[in-house]
Amino acid sequence: DAIDQRPSSCHASIAKSWVCSDTSPILALIEVERKPCKVDDMKVHVANHPLISHKLTVLRDERTDSPTFRLLVEELVTLLAYEATREVRTKTVTIKTPVTATTGLVMAEPRPVVVPILRAGLGMLEGMTKLLPTAQVGFLGMVRDEETLKATTYANRLPENLSGRQCFILDPMLATGGTLVMAINYLIERGADEITAICLLAAPEGIKVLEDEFKNSGVPITLVTGSLDEKLNEKGYIVPGLGDAGDRLYGVV
Secondary structure (H helix, E strand, O other), X not given: OHHHHXXXXXXXXHHHHOOOOOOHHHHHHHHHHHOOEEEOOEEEEEOOOHHHHHHHHHHHOOOOOHHHHHHHHHHHHHHHHHHHOOOOOEEEEEEEOOOOEEEEEEEOOOOOEEEEEEOOOHHHHHHHHHHOOOOEEOXXXXXXXXXXXXXEEEEEEOOOOOOOOEEEEEOOEEOOOHHHHHHHHHHHHOOOOEEEEEEEEEOHHHXXXXXXXXXXXXXXXXXXXXXXXXXXXXXXXXXXXXXXXXHHHHOOO
């Protein structure tokens, strides 16, 4: 797995960058895009693939209408889910083909739990369940205050006990990191022992927040994203980003 093959040198350069100038974290994390690695205890994987890059370019374009945007999100999530599920738990079984008996791998119990963060994360669910159709699905409703940039929860439909479960969080944008931190903490409190967040875009500032929050959690955290963007602007939006993912998926309410 490319994520684990080169942790030491990449880890060192990123850790050092956070105590340097304001732009050095961005430069160091852009290097992750070319060389996936660990950021402290958190795995970061930027899926560097021409199909993902092409679809993200169309997704970012302000001229892309909502139906096309929804279709592209679904396709992108399926591509990202392929990377995100590399370590999904399996077990060995014996089967019989038309030719002979053999062994193979199937997904182990308990099945993974997929958790889209409403409302924008709901647009990612179809792409994920195409790859994991037997996964259980829970929901977290969260909203970010555009003044304080703090996230609050308004809906929770998760199993009370997630002990021994692998969980996959779906959230289009990792910007300030507040929403994802709250979601991951919800899952940890319920016993999840491995958590992967799938985001279409991520900002260096958000990755730093996750790194600081969960570096001593004892729970393996992985971030899989389609692109590492440049920065956040003064309003907490990702630059260059793609705008408000929820509004572009479903229109302005």
